[in-house]
Amino acid sequence: MSVSAGVMRSAHGGRVLLAKTPAPTRPAGSLGAVVSRTELPDLVPGLPPGYRSRSVTAEDTADVHRLVAACERELFGRAQTDAGRIAADFARPGLVPELDTRLVTDRAGRVAARAWVHRRCEVDVHPDHRGRGLGSALLTWAETRARQTGSPRVVQTVPDGDTNAVALLRSRAYESMVTEWLLEFRMPARPAVPDPPAGITVRPFRPGDEHDAHQLVQDAFDEWQERRQSYQEWARHTVDRPAFAPAMSMVATSAGGRLVGVALSLALPETGEGYVEQVAVRHDQRGQGIARLLLRSTFRAFHQRGRRTCTLATHSETGALNLYLRVGMTVRHSSTVFRKDL
Secondary structure, three states, rough: OOOOOEEEOOOOOOOOOOOOOOOOOOOOOOOOOOHHHHOOOOOOOOOOOOOEOOOOOHHHHHHHHHHHHHHHHHOOOOOOOOOHHHHHHHHHOOOHHHHHEEEEEOOOOEEEEEEEOOEEEEEEHHHHHHOOHHHHHHHHHHHHHHOOOOOOEEEEEEOOOOOOHHHHHHHHHOEEEEEEEEEEEEEOOOOOOOOOOOOEEEEEEEOOHHHHHHHHHEEEOOOOOOOOOOOHHHHHHHHOOOEEHHHEEEEEEEEOOOOOEEEEEEOOOOOEEEEEEEEEHHHHHHOOHHHHHHHHHHHHHHHHHHHOOEEEEOOOOOHHHHHHHHHHEEEEEEEEEEOOOO
């Protein structure tokens, strides 16, 4: 890949929560916009001849998913992101598609690249269209749009193997901020599950657990996540995803029936793998091996349903990497979160 951004996104396509940073100031009732369409530059300036740009619509979800999958296959040898995650990104609160997204097409109308920016940014350029300046043009657009919303910085995640994208960001004064890892657990045999701590029971997720799980996750992630998510926003990335797998999502309860830990999983049809979207344990219940128990129980549930690999993503601010390594997971690939102060 040349100096045209290939994949600038999370290691698995999942949500990456970063350390708390100031959110852009947006007027009340603005739905995320702080400038009118007439104040914006003309879509994406600087595109090479033969390319056009427009905002992304809900009808573009399948085309964007194919673009993202092509980028992932080029870089990782496999697609990793499901269409549900693409739809959830476009539905995030405060994102205004006509202002905060761009889709680039070639003369034949084929999707060549896309970008969106809202608190963080993603840029993807199809492998067949790299080396033509599309990534650079979209990066400039994203920075301009971030400034217009009042954001103090723009943040992007780039796989470490995408050396040209890394070089592009560094040439534009981006600095490394956080390391992210995608880990895998291979299951040629049925995984062993440790005995639960005294008073703790593990069972599959069931209807009615949703709001308690949301509260537990938000409380557990408060120490490092950028902001708390509303139930609706959280659910779009977890329990409302088409790929959500309740039978392979485990909850730990205390003797009184209170949730003290969760492992929420997706059965990704594109990969044939299991994916653990979130793992969380109550602060006052840590140090007993509950997270290990939840993960091993999740792995066994996936194995029983024919999946032979499970993955999950984490980053350096969670401090959880060693836990996953001790459980028996290995790093499949790593990414770096870059930021640029505006």
